Amino acid sequence: MGSGVEAGLKRLLAITWSAPPLLVPRAVQVQRTLHYLSRDHGWQVHLLTVTPASVATVCPLDYSLESLYPSPERTIQVASPESRMALRLLWRAFPALAQLPDRQRLWAERAARRVRSLAQTEFAAVLTFSHPLSSHLVGLAAKRALGLPWIAHFSDPWTGNPFAPAASAVVRGVNARLERQVLGAADHVIFVNERLRDLTFAEMPEAPQAKVTVIPQGFDPTLTPAGSSRARDGRLTLRYTGHLYGPRSPAGLVEALTRLSSDETASLRVSLVGRIEAEHMERLRDIVRLGLVDIEEPVPYTASLERLAEADCLLVLDAASKDPSPFLPSKLVDYLAFGKPIVGLTPLEGASADLLRRLGCTVTAPDDPASIAAALRELIAAWRSGALAPGAGFQEVAGSYDIRRTTAQLARVLESFLPLPGCSP
Numbered sequence: 001m002g003s004g005v006e007a008g009l010k011r012l013l014a015i016t017w018s019a020p021p022l023l024v025p026r027a028v029q030v031q032r033t034l035h036y037l038s039r040d041h042g043w044q045v046h047l048l049t050v051t052p053a054s055v056a057t058v059c060p061l062d063y064s065l066e067s068l069y070p071s072p073e074r075t076i077q078v079a080s081p082e083s084r085m086a087l088r089l090l091w092r093a094f095p096a097l098a099q100l101p102d103r104q105r106l107w108a109e110r111a112a113r114r115v116r117s118l119a120q121t122e123f124a125a126v127l128t129f130s131h132p133l134s135s136h137l138v139g140l141a142a143k144r145a146l147g148l149p150w151i152a153h154f155s156d157p158w159t160g161n162p163f164a165p166a167a168s169a170v171v172r173g174v175n176a177r178l179e180r181q182v183l184g185a186a187d188h189v190i191f192v193n194e195r196l197r198d199l200t201f202a203e204m205p206e207a208p209q210a211k212v213t214v215i216p217q218g219f220d221p222t223l224t225p226a227g228s229s230r231a232r233d234g235r236l237t238l239r240y241t242g243h244l245y246g247p248r249s250p251a252g253l254v255e256a257l258t259r260l261s262s263d264e265t266a267s268l269r270v271s272l273v274g275r276i277e278a279e280h281m282e283r284l285r286d287i288v289r290l291g292l293v294d295i296e297e298p299v300p301y302t303a304s305l306e307r308l309a310e311a312d313c314l315l316v317l318d319a320a321s322k323d324p325s326p327f328l329p330s331k332l333v334d335y336l337a338f339g340k341p342i343v344g345l346t347p348l349e350g351a352s353a354d355l356l357r358r359l360g361c362t363v364t365a366p367d368d369p370a371s372i373a374a375a376l377r378e379l380i381a382a383w384r385s386g387a388l389a390p391g392a393g394f395q396e397v398a399g400s401y402d403i404r405r406t407t408a409q410l411a412r413v414l415e416s417f418l419p420l421p422g423c424s425p
Contacts, residue, residue: 009124009418011044012037013148014072015111015138016129017080017104019049020065025330026155028065028301030129032220035069036407043414045072046123048114048138050107054079062300068223078114080107096171101133101158101178108134112141125417126150133158136182143185149417152186153410155217157326160199163247163319176204183207188413192217193351196326215410217330218403219337223302225309235269236383238343238376239311241304242331243275247319249366250276253345254283256372257292265292267380270315273307274298308338312388313379316356318346320367325350332356336398341390343375359398360391 014034018026037043052061081087082103091098115138126148128139136152143150158179159172167175183189183204189212191197197214201207244250250272257265273296276284287293299307308314314335318325328351335342342359345366346352356363362379364371382388399405 010042011046011123012414013046013048013115013118013123013126013142014129015048015115015126015142016135017050017107017132018129018135019047020068021052021061021063022050022055023060023062023065023298023301026129026131029155029217029330031065031069032218032403033407033410034072036403037411037414038070038072040404040407041411041415043411046074046076047072048076048078048111050104050111051077051079054081055083057083060298064300064302068302076114078107078111080104080110082106095165096168099165099167099171099175101137101175104132104134105137108137111138115142116145118146120146120148123148125414127153127414129153129155131156136186137178140182140185149187150185151188151190151413152182153190154196154200155192155330157196157199160203160326162321162323162325180204180207187211187417188213190215190410190413193326193328193354195324195328195351195354199324199326213409213413215406215413216401217328217333218401218406219333219335219398220403221337223305224337225306233269236267236313236380236388237269237271237311238313238315238379239271239273239307240315240317241273241307242317242329243298244272244280244317245275245277248317249283249319250280250317251283252320252365252367252369252372253317254287255369256376257287259369259373260376264377264380267384268292268376269294271296271307271311273304305334308335308340311340312383313341313343314338316342316344316346316352318344318350318352318366320365321347321350323349325352328352328355333401336401339390339394339398341379341388343379345372355397359394361394 016030018024018030020027020031034045038045126139126142128135130136139150139152159175191214193216194214197212201209270293272293275298284293288295316332325347332352342356342361344352344356344361344363346363348365353363362375364375
């Protein structure tokens with residue numbers, strides 16, 4: 001393989017369903033990571049992803065994302081059939097078919113065929129990103145067909161996902177087998193936080209932990225807009241950007257707001273920016289009418305950053321969980337760029353809570369209205385006294401999530417698979 005590695009030296013095949021212009025959090029993270037791998041570390045990125053038009057009816061598109069960074073050296077797009085009505089009806093009738101491991105499995109099969117047509121000598125390494133998990137199945141096919149070093153990058157759990165729909169024993173067994181194949185075949189595995197890593201190995205303790213690295217997701221300080229000079233309405237603005245769906249419920253926040261006095265609520269404005277499921281919107285209806293909360297429809301990614309820059313304090317609103325949470329949403333990582341106080345309504349044991357405590361920020365359970373109300377009272381009091389500020393260690397901790405630092409860690413992993421100068425692999 002010597003001449004092949006030399007021909008493909010520092011040429012990377014990156015595989016992910018989630019890439020711009022798809023407006024999903026993982027797409028933004030992947031885009032900025034690949035950009036800094038190229039700009040700062042000399043990797044020539046060839047991206048294999050989904051054809052955007054083929055999923056436009058099932059995933060929002062934001063073409064402005066494509067202007068944030070230069071395009072990869074080469075982009076290979078593979079159409080997905082997942083938006084076809086026949087398939088959607090089939091999944092509705094037989095939901096288990098959409099859990100093996102997800103609805104992107106058919107795209108992955110097509111993408112795997114495309115990978116097999118590529119020349120082994122084109123690349124030095126393969127890097128796959130989930131979510132969705134099916135992206136790793138393309139990496140598995142690439143490993144078997146091309147025999148190149150393969151790094152699998154996980155942002156969410158697989159078989160250990162506490163919020164995954166209930167599955168039959170057959171579905172759980174198939175997913176466990178697929179996860180073992182991926183973890184076993186990958187030359188290196190990256191997780192975005194320690195909780196996710198530990199949960200994965202709790203499910204399959206035989207997995208090879210020696211080839212694992214934890215590298216967090218990163219924010220890009222060069223994209224952070226300055227705070228708005230627009231006139232304020234004299235209230236403390238607490239803002240959340242993101243969707244509210246499924247178990248990610250505003251119920252605890254709604255109840256907490258009703259426990260505040262009229263004097264307290266007169267000083268507070270809670271702003272939610274994003275798509276809200278009908279069930280959750282119903283819970284919010286009364287307090288929206290009372291002016292305690294305002295809601296804005298989803299906005300393009302760059303506009304969401306502007307909304308964060310305008311706020312006084314930022315809000316994390318996660319799903320309640322009886323078990324430690326392995327999730328650290330990329331929106332929380334984006335929040336770090338603004339250096340503002342953050343209030344986290346998140347499981348008290350989990351990846352988000354771990355980070356927020358290190359930052360010196362407020363953490364309270366999302367289903368504990370009394371504690372949420374107490375946290376809001378403290379927030380209002382600090383704002384009124386002019387003492388509202390991030391924790392003393394905020395900047396130092398946040399700095400470790402700078403995309404330039406996280407990408408440097410990833411580059412070191414990739415470069416560990418390159419041959420030493422003058423040596424044959």
